[in-house]
Amino acid sequence: MNNTxxxxxxxxLSSFDDIQAxxxxxxxxxxxxxxxxxxxxxxxxxxxxxxxxxxxxxxxxIKDNKLELIYILTSYTExxxxxxxxxxxxxxxxxxxxxxxxxxxIFENAEPYERELHELYGIHFTGHPRLIxxxxxxxxxxxxxxxxxxxxxYVEDVxxxxxxxxxxxxxx
Amino acid sequence: MRELELYFGPQHLGMVGNxxxxxxxxxxxxxxxxxxxxxxxxxxxxxxxxxxxIQNFPLVCRINVVEPDHMELMYAMxxxxxxxxxxxxxxxxxxxxxxxxxxxxxxxFGLWAYANMLGFDTVANWAMYHRDLILDLFEExxxxxxxxxxxxxxxxxxxxxxxxxxxxISTLHAIGSCVPDYDNTFFNNxxxxxxxxxxxxxxxxxxxxxxxxxxxxRATGMKQDIRKIEPYAAYDQVEWEVPTRxxxxxxxxxxVVRDExxxxxxxxxxxxxxxxxxxxxxxxxxxxxxxxxxxxxYVRCESSRGELGLYLVSNGEDKPYRAHFRTPSYNxxxxxxxxxxxxxxxxxxxxxxxxxxxTAPEIDR
Numbered sequence: 001m002n003n004t005x006x007x008x009x010x011x012x013l014s015s016f017d018d019i020q021a022x023x024x025x026x027x028x029x030x031x032x033x034x035x036x037x038x039x040x041x042x043x044x045x046x047x048x049x050x051x052x053x054x055x056x057x058x059x060x061x062i063k064d065n066k067l068e069l070i071y072i073l074t075s076y077t078e079x080x081x082x083x084x085x086x087x088x089x090x091x092x093x094x095x096x097x098x099x100x101x102x103x104x105x106i107f108e109n110a111e112p113y114e115r116e117l118h119e120l121y122g123i124h125f126t127g128h129p130r131l132i133x134x135x136x137x138x139x140x141x142x143x144x145x146x147x148x149x150x151x152x153x154y155v156e157d158v159x160x161x162x163x164x165x166x167x168x169x170x171x172x
Numbered sequence: 173m174r175e176l177e178l179y180f181g182p183q184h185l186g187m188v189g190n191x192x193x194x195x196x197x198x199x200x201x202x203x204x205x206x207x208x209x210x211x212x213x214x215x216x217x218x219x220x221x222x223x224x225x226i227q228n229f230p231l232v233c234r235i236n237v238v239e240p241d242h243m244e245l246m247y248a249m250x251x252x253x254x255x256x257x258x259x260x261x262x263x264x265x266x267x268x269x270x271x272x273x274x275x276x277x278x279x280x281f282g283l284w285a286y287a288n289m290l291g292f293d294t295v296a297n298w299a300m301y302h303r304d305l306i307l308d309l310f311e312e313x314x315x316x317x318x319x320x321x322x323x324x325x326x327x328x329x330x331x332x333x334x335x336x337x338x339x340x341i342s343t344l345h346a347i348g349s350c351v352p353d354y355d356n357t358f359f360n361n362x363x364x365x366x367x368x369x370x371x372x373x374x375x376x377x378x379x380x381x382x383x384x385x386x387x388x389x390r391a392t393g394m395k396q397d398i399r400k401i402e403p404y405a406a407y408d409q410v411e412w413e414v415p416t417r418x419x420x421x422x423x424x425x426x427x428v429v430r431d432e433x434x435x436x437x438x439x440x441x442x443x444x445x446x447x448x449x450x451x452x453x454x455x456x457x458x459x460x461x462x463x464x465x466x467x468x469x470y471v472r473c474e475s476s477r478g479e480l481g482l483y484l485v486s487n488g489e490d491k492p493y494r495a496h497f498r499t500p501s502y503n504x505x506x507x508x509x510x511x512x513x514x515x516x517x518x519x520x521x522x523x524x525x526x527x528x529x530x531t532a533p534e535i536d537r
């Protein structure tokens with residue numbers, strides 16, 4: 001099937017002892033690692049030529065009380081075989097006081113992704129150069145992309161406060 | 173000289189789209205630039221979690237106003253992968269032709285914005301007119317001009333109507349016959365050269381380091397195209413080239429866009445020649461009761477701006493658990509733009525921004 005993925009999986013499993021890796025469908029390699037080893041796993045992958053960070057995403061597993069972060073890497077080099085492989089590096093962190101070390105020192109373009117996750121999921125990235133709001137303009141008690149954020153209730157609370165015209169004095 | 177802070181956009185005349193940049197300037201030189209997105213944040217990814225698999229189609233195409241078709245493709249491809257749906261060969265060809273038409277339309281729109289920015293109003297109007305001809309094709313094929321909702325899990329919504337192939341050919345010939353005019357008036361024009369050469373320059377190493385994709389990377393000399401690396405639809409069925417340039421400035425980027433348009437048109441002719449007969453879609457389960465087994469997937473394609481990806485997760489319900497789009501403008505607008513603007517003049521902000529092909533709706537989502 002996919003030799004690049006399988007050989008990379010063997011290399012990763014032999015050099016790190018606390019990770020699980022598996023080649024899922026055709027061109028995808030999934031690596032599960034502990035919270036503390038994310039930075040070392042990502043930098044070792046970067047040294048092996050997987051130099052393009054495509055996405056940092058987050059999943060809210062509210063039933064397990066965990067947040068899962070997904071770093072998607074691929075290779076942008078002249079070697080076409082490596083470029084076919086996408087690596088999904090995953091890690092789980094606690095939902096309360098969610099905190100993780102930044103990866104901006106390894107991938108420069110991680111900066112806006114981490115700002116976005118900080119804002120939408122309430123994850124604090126230690127060592128991030130500017131963890132300031134990116135998209136939102138209002139303050140939220142619960143970060144809005146978490147599963148326990150009730151969009152309907154929020155809209156009712158915030159926007160239904162505007163009085164209707166008929167309630168105003170002197171108007172019908 | 174005194175350092176001043178200048179708010180560039182969203183109301184500034186030189187700004188295209190709902191985007192804003194805070195510039196620190198000394199005289200006319202930019203010392204520091206801070207991108208400030210969020211004016212178009214509509215929370216699409218959160219809204220998608222509250223709609224069924226099929227209801228999301230009218231939503232995803234609105235993420236990028238300029239080229240909705242690649243967004244549809246991404247979502248359809250992800251759903252197909254999660255649900256294990258095979259698509260017929262003819263549908264693959266139709267998808268490719270449709271997406272290449274969309275790419276030409278999007279590039280013409282980009283050319284309109286760029287030419288307008290440099291004051292080439294005639295070229296801008298031509299580009300807008302030619303984009304309109306492509307929208308006419310879309311209208312006949314799908315019923316909509318801008319948002320088409322044409323790509324569907326299992327293929328496309330309907331087959332080409334009768335005589336549609338000839339209409340594509342005659343429209344593309346009409347546009348192609350104007351390429352010498354475009355070249356004489358714009359691409360080989362000395363004014364364009366002087367305004368764009370060595371402006372917003374990015375070296376190959378910087379581009380790789382900051383995660384550049386699409387034309388921005390190809391303008392630095394790298395043949396990087398997802399259509400070649402991980403072929404989807406029918407892109408592996410025909411021969412075509414990836415155009416590149418080596419200088420990495422605004423001039424190179426716009427030339428790559430021009431070459432790509434011409435390559436796309438040639439590709440459409442080849443695809444039309446080879447297109448097989450058969451079904452245009454496979455049947456999908458009842459969309460009102462459609463539950464997709466729990467799994468996750470990451471799919472990617474080459475949109476007209478570069479690598480576009482979608483990370484989609486299902487937990488076995490009738491709605492997605494999480495959808496996250498990886499859009500090319502995100503890197504270009506938030507990381508590269510801030511670096512590319514340093515030491516340029518205020519008059520070139522729009523020039524650099526459009527040559528990087530940034531669209532605000534794609535960043536904010």
